[in-house]
Amino acid sequence: MKNKAIVLGTNYYIALSTIRCLGINGVPVVAIDYSNKDTYAAKSKYLSERLISPHYKNDTKGFIQFLIDYAKKQDCPPVLIPCHDLQVEVIDEHLEELKKYFLIPQTEPGLYTKLMDKGSLHKIAKEMGVAVPETVRVDEENFLEKVENILKYPCIVKPVDSPSFVAQFRRKLFKVHNREELEDALSRAKSAGLEVIVQRIIPGFDDHMYTFDAYLNQEGKVTHWSTCQKYRQFPINFGASVYTGHKYVPELYEIGARFFEELKYKGFAEIEFKKDAETGQFYLIEVNARITNFNNLLYKLGLNMPYITYRELTGSPLEPKSFKEDINLVFWYAYEDLLAIRDYIKTGQLTLGEVLKSLLKPKAYAIWDWKDPMPALAFSKIILDKVFRKIFKTKD
Structure with a gap:
């Protein structure tokens, strides 16, 4: 294959x-990163x-x-x-310049950023008739009253730029x-120079989180897709997929499919939804405009998105491909899932029996691969080093 593939980042x-x-x-793969620190993905035998x-x-210019x-x-x-996500933002900002030298699926500058930005995403979704959680902007008139009467506590203070x-x-x-907690959260965000919005929490445990993962060709049509259900996240309740x-x-x-096709989106993207436990309605939570956390699950299913x-x-x-039946396979990021399990049990959201039963499913691992073991060994060393540093720091 003549064209190389440039993969940005090797520490995840x-x-x-x-x-x-x-x-x-058989694709020649080139990994580019700004540091050698904790770059366990660079140990893969598949890297050229x-x-x-x-x-x-x-140093964006550099x-x-x-x-x-x-x-x-x-x-x-x-x-x-x-x-x-930060790499996506930079590429989006310089898309027209980079497309002169690289093959990049997206053709509309700014579209990645619009979908990653929670404020503009909320507006786009509402205009397209897609349900989103009720939201109040900080600069709205009668802001506090709207939060208390429309959203009600508890609610979430969410960044525009995640x-x-x-x-x-x-x-x-x-x-x-x-x-009091709301005003403290707003103050912390303001001090950091970050814009935030306030949203209603859609009722339902973490297993009410779902995804639509799709690839859209250069005609802006969905050719490959799958839907998945989250079981556990870390941090719990408002985190990333770990199971x-x-x-x-x-x-x-x-x-x-309608959402992305009407936007004329191109390339891979993922929508995260939450299903309201009381009404059954799906709410759009966010869009990921880069390869998803559980990419290895999609690969094991037969959807090799990269x-x-x-x-x-x-x-x-x-050839186009999708799956229209349930397949008994899960993605597992064991390290963070163990931390999540600890917190789920501690807060009474799951029992040990429920956790053990779930772990019986066939798995697509986040890091481990018998055919390519060195990244997992390098990752294990990183974790052990962190543990030792924490122990010695505590003793000091």
Whole structure:
């Protein structure tokens, strides 16, 4: 294969799964990161080349120039695949410039950012008739009264720019139970220079979270898709997937395919939904415009999203594919799931028996692979180093 695939970031299992999905099919994979620290995905045997670049946020100009300089040296334009939201934002900002040298599925500058931005996403969804949680903006008239009368406590203070919020607070949102907690959360966000909105919490345990994962071709049509159900998240209740299974939900296809196709979206994307435990209605929670956390689950199902992207952009698209029946397979990120299980049991949301029963399902692992063990060994060393540092710090 003449075109290389550039995978951005090597310190997270999304990148690891992406590297494997491409490399196992003979694609020459180049990993680019700004550091060697904790980059366990770079240990994969499926990696052809590894490069260190300027930081994509701290030195965006240098990062973009680094990418362009590398692409100019290649015989064929590489396929560019970001694995982190902040990388997606940077690529979106420089999309027109980068598309001169790279193969990138999206053609509309700014669309990635519009969908990742919670404020603009909320507006787009409402205009398209897609249900979203009731929301109050901080600058609205009678703000506090609307929160108390329309949303009611507890509610959530949610960032407009999620990646920046997570980088600052190491969490996706603030859950507040009264006016005092609300005002404190708003003050913390304001001090950090981050815009937030306040939303109603849709009732239902974490297993009421669902996803629609899809690839849209260059005509903006869904060609590959699946629906999944989350079982556990970390942090619990408002976190990322750590135990998620395939679940066929045709209603999510009807909502999700129309949503993306009307936007003329191209490439891979995921919508996270929550099903209201009281009404059964699905609410759009957020959109991920990059490879999903449980990409290895999709791969094991037969939906190799990175390779689907690569094949279409290099002129040999794969046949459309989807699954219209439940498949007994789950994604498992064991390290964070164990932390989640601890918290679910501690808060009385799950019992040990329920957890043990769920673990009997066949699994697609986040990191471990018998055929490619070195990343898991490198990750284990990272975790052990953290544990030792914590122990010695406590003793001191």
